[in-house]
Amino acid sequence: MLKPDFQRELVKLLGKRARFDLDLDRLTTWGVGGPVRFHCRVHTPLEAAQVISLAKQAKVPWMVLGRGSNLLVSDQGYPGVMLRLAGPLAKLELEDGTIKAGAGASLPALVKLAAVNGLSGLEWAVGIPATVGGAVAGNAGANGFEMSDITDQISLLLENGEIKAFKGQEIKSGYRHLDLPAQSLVLEALLEFKPDDPAMIHRRMKRLLERRLGAQPLIKRTAGSVFKNPPGDYAGRLIEQAGCKGLSVGDAMVSVRHANFIENRGKATASQIIELMQVVSDRVKSQAGVRLQPEVEVVGRV
Ligand SMILES: Cc1cc2nc3c(=O)[nH]c(=O)nc-3n(C[C@H](O)[C@H](O)[C@H](O)COP(=O)(O)OP(=O)(O)OC[C@H]3O[C@@H](n4cnc5c(N)ncnc54)[C@H](O)[C@@H]3O)c2cc1C
Structure with a gap:
């Protein structure tokens, strides 16, 4: 009953960035899954908060969709809202030995940016087709390293619509898991690196990628x-x-x-x-x- 209103509200808020019944097999790396009922590309924390608030009012489930590289989506699809963090929420900014990464940014692009600028700490992530937000929220890792090792600060959109920054060590991390507050989402992460010779970083990445290609x-x-x-x-x-x-x-x-x-x-x-x-x-x-x-x-x- 509420759905037509909800759909109208989403279009009013996002225009063509709100789409409906989009096939998820094209949005996930496994290439399976039925349609997502509401697909919203949000460009600001406020838009994300507004979409979530509308979803709650309409009693529609919501979740963030990253690169869809860790998801097994049902053949029936997802009957709720998927938020994609795009535009300014997918930016990468180099800042004095650190990188401020929007959660919607591509992890491979971040790995490359760090390497060409002589920033070491993310070589292990070469070959992982994620977004920064998905990798931070799931504490992605390989070869004994994980995202939480280099995460200095995380900005979250909390359930009540507040934006709050946490120091990396304030949020408990475990194997492929970060203890985020319920119903929160990652907006941005400030990542710390060690300076190193770009040629050395590229050499390590090449070796790790070759190893991955041989084994996976x-x-x-x-x-x-x-x-x-x-x-x-x-x-x-x-x-x-x-x-x-x-x-x-x-x-x-x-x-x-x-x-x-x-x-x-x-x-x-x-x-x-x-x-x-x-x-x-x-x-x-x-x-x-x-x-x-x-x-x-x-x-x-x-
Ligand atoms: C070829 C291949 C190799 C891989 N190798 C590795 C590996 O070496 N190590 C490893 O750890 N994983 C690996 N993965 C798995 C996958 O890439 C990671 O789990 C990755 O972190 C998922 O990120 P994503 O952006 O695709 O998230 P999605 O799969 O889209 O989402 C996963 C979960 O994260 C949540 N999420 C996404 N963005 C946010 C956000 N901004 N805030 C809060 N929650 C969010 C989603 O809601 C969902 O619950 C690999 C996958 C592939 C296909």
């Missing part, structure tokens, strides 16, 4: 690691040992290159990926006694 199916449609590493072990090792490499359901296949990746080989659906994840999880449980936990986030009803 980077050019295929995936969402990175599907399961979290259990304490003291690797999900990929357990999955490989359980004989799951190459296993498939429809067009979803456990990668032969890296067992903790599931490739979309064409027209895979979210339900095929979920079914394959269940088969893998059950095989690992029966062979190694470990129940793997998903690292990818399921969105919508599956």
